[in-house]
Amino acid sequence: MNPTPHPSDEAAARAANSPLVRDFGLLIKSAIRLEQRIDSALRQECGISHTMLEVLIRLCRRPGEEVSQRQLADDLTLTSSGTTRLIDRMEDAGLVRRVPSAEDRRVALVEPTPEGRTAFLRAAAVHAQVVDRYFVKPLAADDYTQLTGALGEIDKALREDTG
Amino acid sequence: MNPTPHPSDEAAARAANSPLVRDFGLLIKSAIRLEQRIDSALRQECGISHTMLEVLIRLCRRPGEEVSQRQLADDLTLTSSGTTRLIDRMEDAGLVRRVPSAEDRRVALVEPTPEGRTAFLRAAAVHAQVVDRYFVKPLAADDYTQLTGALGEIDKALREDTG
DNA sequence: TCTCAATTGCTGAGCAGTCAATTGCTGACT
DNA sequence: AGTCAGCAATTGACTGCTCAGCAATTGAGA
Numbered sequence: 001m002n003p004t005p006h007p008s009d010e011a012a013a014r015a016a017n018s019p020l021v022r023d024f025g026l027l028i029k030s031a032i033r034l035e036q037r038i039d040s041a042l043r044q045e046c047g048i049s050h051t052m053l054e055v056l057i058r059l060c061r062r063p064g065e066e067v068s069q070r071q072l073a074d075d076l077t078l079t080s081s082g083t084t085r086l087i088d089r090m091e092d093a094g095l096v097r098r099v100p101s102a103e104d105r106r107v108a109l110v111e112p113t114p115e116g117r118t119a120f121l122r123a124a125a126v127h128a129q130v131v132d133r134y135f136v137k138p139l140a141a142d143d144y145t146q147l148t149g150a151l152g153e154i155d156k157a158l159r160e161d162t163g
Numbered sequence: 164m165n166p167t168p169h170p171s172d173e174a175a176a177r178a179a180n181s182p183l184v185r186d187f188g189l190l191i192k193s194a195i196r197l198e199q200r201i202d203s204a205l206r207q208e209c210g211i212s213h214t215m216l217e218v219l220i221r222l223c224r225r226p227g228e229e230v231s232q233r234q235l236a237d238d239l240t241l242t243s244s245g246t247t248r249l250i251d252r253m254e255d256a257g258l259v260r261r262v263p264s265a266e267d268r269r270v271a272l273v274e275p276t277p278e279g280r281t282a283f284l285r286a287a288a289v290h291a292q293v294v295d296r297y298f299v300k301p302l303a304a305d306d307y308t309q310l311t312g313a314l315g316e317i318d319k320a321l322r323e324d325t326g
Numbered sequence: 327t328c329t330c331a332a333t334t335g336c337t338g339a340g341c342a343g344t345c346a347a348t349t350g351c352t353g354a355c356t
Numbered sequence: 357a358g359t360c361a362g363c364a365a366t367t368g369a370c371t372g373c374t375c376a377g378c379a380a381t382t383g384a385g386a
Binding site: 068069070080081083084085104105106107108 | 333334335336337
């Protein structure tokens with residue numbers, strides 16, 4: 001069954017079974033699965049991807065606000081080229097429109113079209129459903145507030161250096 | 164500044180500013196950023212990707228255990244084709260080896276090579292460093308245990324239906 | 327006023343994953 | 357024994373991102 005165990009096997013097994021490794025894996029895996037759920041629900045029911053919804057969320061937050069691709073890239077944790085292509089697709093789909101900035105001719109402002117806004121409202125409902133089911137329901141109220149608090153701390157630490 | 168606000172603007176803004184939306188976004192974003200940190204640290208210092216480390220973690224957990232690509236796919240939340248290509252790359256890099264199963268000639272068992280095991284030990288140290296810095300340090304001990312508990316509940320909910 | 331380093335967005339090439347279809351094998355049912 | 361539904365792994369075509377390198381534009385300092 002276990003013919004010639006290397007001497008380093010034990011050390012490797014110890015590292016592989018460390019609770020920290022397991023816990024961290026759990027965070028990453030839960031996030032991935034959660035996003036997959038949201039994404040496929042949105043694709044099926046609204047025809048848009050999760051990333052596109054994130055763009056619309058950002059754009060609808062403060063109506064009338066001018067949002068550049070750079071800001072979107074930063075907020076979505078994307079590179080500028082990734083953002084360019086994402087906005088290309090969304091423009092093709094009729095969800096957003098690029099408008100040149102009056103103040104700086106380098107920047108392309110992105111704004112939602114009326115269709116984008118209505119798509120957003122539909123998508124937000126689907127989003128809320130999935131979030132409720134897998135993010136709110138499984139947790140006690142106390143756990144929920146503590147979870148988001150903890151995530152805020154992690155996010156702060158991530159921003160602070162090399163941020 | 165805000166020429167002709169649509170009537171649906173307010174509804175959209177309300178949805179976009181919902182705390183649930185924000186909190187969920189925080190979870191996803193933190194996980195993405197955390198993974199990017201780990202991934203680039205591992206690439207720079209060990210020449211392997213985060214996904215490859217996850218494979219090695221799984222393979223070293225119980226030395227001598229037979230692990231098929233299917234099991235790896237399930238554990239890593241990947242499709243079987245994604246796993247095939249991942250193992251291709253790892254085999255090319257000399258980290259793992261495919262061994263035909265004696266019991267079922269369809270399955271390819273994956274096992275770490277000696278080089279894979281030593282690479283794993285180095286990578287695990289880097290992994291631990293980053294995890295400690297951004298996952299353990301920012302949290303109080305209580306928050307940590309509660310966070311992992313909450314993640315466990317979410318994971319359970321995800322597994323339970325359509326799992 | 328001129329220069330020049332920094333910044334915005336875009337493009338080509340490449341990487342790491344997905345989905346759909348295919349092959350080889352297995353085990354259950356007739 | 358023979359068929360056939362189903363599963364493991366693989367492949368081709370595609371997606372959605374990254375990185376490196378680009379042109380246009382900006383603003384600060386000589």
